[in-house]
Amino acid sequence: MDEFNFQDSIKGISEKLGGWLDSLILNLPNFLLAVIVFIIFVVLAKYIGRIFERVTRRQIKQDSIRIMVVKVIKAVVILIGFFIALGLLNLDKVLTSVLAGAGVVGLAIGLALQGTLNNTFSGLILSFLPELQIGDWVETNGYAGTVTEINLRNIVIKQSDNNYVIIPNSKIIEEPFKNFSRTPRSRIFVNCGVGYESDLEMVRDLTLEVIRDHFPQRGNEEIEFLYQEFGDSSINYVVRFWADVTKNRDILVAQNKAIIAIKKAYDAKDVNIPFPIRTINFKNQLSVNKSGD
Structure with a gap:
């Protein structure tokens, strides 16, 4: 009885492995195509990043923002290639699960980093805003000085007293500012x-x-x-x-x-520029009665 069960187990495993092998052989063209598509999108992301960096080099003077934007664009292109590759492998359910999980994780991260993300998006807006550039003299949020840095979190202003003020990007977007250099x-x-x-x-x-x-x-x-x-x-x-x-x-x-x-x-020309004059009147005198008279 035990020998019979062992033979059945071996037979079941063999059939399972054979089914997997058949599936692998049948899906091998799709697998190779998916790998090729993913590699193409990885290379494409690299070239798109280079082109975007060259195009925005004049518009975005801050290196940190430009590098971050290039990385985000590359990641988006690679993700598109990844999803297309999953579709070629007929892994639609896996793709749906990945998208659902990414949505939940993205929502949680967005709620946890609401203020940070607000400053980040504001930094991206400021990087393309022609009315505010590095080297401009601005007045905003009660401070005035030269803009020395614009990054994804804040801008840095050097005041006339040689001190630096760091202002969150969201404050610049939400509050009015005056630019003397425009x-x-x-x-x-x-x-x-x-x-x-x-x-x-x-x-x-x-x-x-x-x-x-x-x-x-x-x-x-x-x-x-x-x-x-x-x-x-x-x-x-x-x-x-x-x-x-x-x-x-x-x-x-x-x-x-x-x-x-x-x-x-x-x-x-003897033109008089007056200044205020205060007159003190000493006409009223106090009488002092001396004691002992």
Whole structure:
């Protein structure tokens, strides 16, 4: 009885192995085709990555973002080849299971890394955004400085005091920012006041002449001089003109140059720039009664 069972077992194993061998022989062309297709997609991913890197080298200056994007594209192309290879092997159920498992895992990872993924996608958007490039001087989220780095998590700003500020990419996408470097020219504002005894028309013409000599205007640019108010000790005005500005320091330099030139011109013409004066009245005297008189 035991010998009979052993022979049946050997026979069953032989039949099973024979069935596998038959299946292998029948599916050998599909297997070879699947391997060839997968290899083709691996090579294709390599060349697509190189082409994308060359095309985006000018648009994406940050190496870390460019390398990461190239790796993602390669992985997507290889995954497509993998799924096609599974289809050629008639492993549709395995393919369905893999896709379902990948969806569940992707959902779990997405929920766990929601903030990180938000910054990552924001970094990809910033890398293609022409309004923000490395070397630009920007103001955003209460900070101002030169953009020194844009990566998949944050941007790095070097402030005028030589300190670095790291701002998450999502904050840049969600909040407004001001970029001084996108335009070569900007309007400068200088505020001042002159005494009430001044000839206002003469002051206006003199100020316009001074600004025009030190800051030549281009094209349709013009200098504007406007009196604003009757102040406590002066009649105040603002003069607006155009100058070369690509960062905040350029504004300060232009204002400094204009103030010095205006002060020299006013001194030469005896134009008074008043300053507040505080008067102390000593008329009321306190009487002190001396004791013992």
